[in-house]
Amino acid sequence: MNRQLTNSKLLLKPASASPALHRVLTVPQLWGIAVGLVISGEYFGWNYGWAVAGTVGFAAATVLVTIFYITFIFSYTELTAAIPDAGGPFAYAYRAFGPMGGFSAGFATLVDFLLAPPAIAAALGAYAHFLNPDLSPQWVGAVAYVVFVSINLLGVRDSANFSLVVTILAVAELLVFMALVAPGFQLKNVVAHTDSFGWSGVFAALPFAIWFYLAIEGVAMVAEEVKDPRRSIPRAYLLSIGTLVVLAIGTMLLCAGAGDWRQLATIDYPLPETLAMVLGKGSVWTSLFASIGLFGLVASFHCNTLGYSRQLYVLARNGYLPAFLGQVNERFRTPHWASIVGGLIGLGALFSGTTDQIIIFSVLGALVMYIVSLLSLFALRRNEPQLERPFRTPFYPVMPAVSLVLALICLLAIVYFNLLLSLLFVGLGAISLGLFWRFGRQRINVHLTTLGEAERH
Template identity: 40%
Template sequence: MTEGTESGIPAGRDAYLSRRTLRGGSAGPLLLTGLGVAYVVSGDYAGWNFGLAEGGFGGLAIASALMGLMYTCMVFALAELAAVLPTAGGGYGFARRALGPWGGFLTGTAILIEFVLAPAAIAIFIGDYVESLDLFGLTSGWPVYLGCFVLFLAIHLWGVGEALRFSLVVTAIAVAALVVFACGAFPDFEADSLNDIPVDSTAFGANSWLPFGLLGIWAAFPFGMWFFLGVEGVPLAAEETRDPARTLPRAMAWAIGVLLVLAAVTFLAASGARGPVAVQDAGNPLVTALEEPDGGSTALSRFVNYAGLAGLVASFFSLVYAGSRQLFALSRAGYLPRFLSLTSRRKAPYLGLLIPGALGFGLAAATGDGARMLNVAVFGAAISYCLMTLSHIVLRRREPELPRPYRTPGGVVTSGVALALALAAVAATFLVDREAAFIALGVYAVAVAYFAFYSRHRLVAAAPEEEFAALAAAEAELARE
């Protein structure tokens, strides 16, 4: 079989695609909503609280509200794009149609950085939880990292339906525990304690509400993102979804709605029960918020501690899924080595699961630095948000007659708001962890060199995302004649 370039349909097209096919019709609205929440739910249990040290309660509250607005606007824009282009490429497919091969590659690479690095980081956090809970007598994290990747990759290899059902069950446990946490924490809520971080009098605009001034709001952006990071991955399940044009927009709207409620409740309950000073540096802030003033544990704090492990597992499991589908789509279209998109008899992209899994385990075991890897993932995510929301604006302007089964409320105004906030989020990552941002840029540079000198000359025209783009180009050419 000779696989041609983008300019022509490869010889043996059907044979090529038959070896690179996902199991269609496996996911409905409930499973996809669960997937969207699963991507994110671990962020409610830990991570967001470090933003209190950057912006104080008021700064993080404003940052979280702005990031919530960004994600809401972006989700509605992506829902429209997913209904128009329901392929496993997700954001890469949207940008490919709107911004060309370079735009598609840059977007897909940014998404891949997010969804490969984030599971490695969460595996480290799972190891920390297991060790702190003294489970299985483990005193080192690496056996847990290995167990996570081996066990959960095996479930993914079993089949997408089984994987998404497992994810839904674990996510339901984690969400239920957040509700229990809120019920236990809100009776101790004290509004006066929310401003207990000392004011930095040298910061511009500093006060008890904004102890680190106006700049603290901006610096807290990446931590506000942790309440929502990953929900944009729902469209990656498009080729495995029943009636994606209707199901994806509905599931994405439900997922962001649930996440907005969970973010507000968790943030207020945890900060108000003990005060920001008590939880700003805690590895498990919800547990800290429920403990006795002297640090003694309670029955409820121990329950939430175990439930936090379920939240981490849910996010780890779903992010592995997202990374494998983005890798699958980029490989199938030739942007990455084509063998990575081969699927098994159960229609699972086995190399797209195993190779990122091995890479993630290696990074986790070698570095043990989950916070740094998450910051790299956040930078990649923010870059992809800029490109995906720009794609929505470009397609609305350039192809107004494109059939749209679902239309974004507010149109380009909505995606424009998301784009502006995404650009601010990219800049904010340099305020928090400049080294992580430069690491992500270094990975980007290597990927760009690979694409520029090799893979852009070997794209596969038969891939769905490439066919959509080729059809658009042909229609535009006819319109000019």
């Protein structure tokens, strides 16, 4: 069989008689998932960039990363609309480069989506601890895992509707935050205490700037559950990136101008602390925001659990992970074992690392996945010009080339400043590759043989 045809069929047919995912999602729900996946990045995590680059250096890093994400989303949308598969980057890389390409994208995507939730869970715990010092941040995060994995088991329609409601509340809350902080904004605060930072800080801050947008690509992982994916997905992506750019820039500038930004640079609850600077810790608005500030974290946590479960499901369905992870619950039509196992892995990360290290590790996975996806775009344009593309990347090949160069710059900078974490990432990748080479290839070959025999008959 032709390799491209074989790759495509492998991705489109489940490896077992398990029920298929349910196509129920629309543009508003996709927007809710896309923004929900990311919006916690406005609530915490980005501020660690101030600790290594200052406000001015971090602003430069954010501009660079914003340009990258805009060019990337316009490029990535072509892939998602043309190949609406729950595997997302795995599906594109498999179709473009075969099993090894699929492995590279699948491993990187798993690192991205499995480690974003524990970082968010840590921030949920920190916000709860801010409200009640008697609460343990880690155990609050653990409870969040139990609650939201359970919600995701009940069906994608209810899960997406929940995401939409919570995301709308989170966006509204950020707009209220900006309105409350704006009267206290002073430009002199933004540029204060930045003399000791230079260009090295800009590059060191890149992973925290990426946190503003990390995981927006996760919409691709619910592509098999979307009504009319070839039209709905491009619209949702473009609406989402516009929303996130406005929120990221507004949040960063207003926090920097509210007072001494150094007080915010190493905490997991920078927004309530910013309000405390402007309005005072005793303000009703400060306490209220810390309470409802959980909406943004809940939205991202919930949507990222949805994302990792679909990636585990697809990798298992296609022979890269144990088959039981590819099972779909007959009643709720959700990948229940993938949700549960991913949650257990996240809990391990929650209790074993600091928030900034988890963020950097997640970003490493994301950047590798971005690079493989962009290479897949170029390869598929060359090898499959006849592929139906409802959305085509504007200014091709310039736009994806710019995105690819920026992704490589970000990856090299992060590796340079985080060598030990990068070596750990490579080591885990090597172990996973060894396991795949030993066990996974046999399942894929059996699956391909079965498909070939079915074709002949």
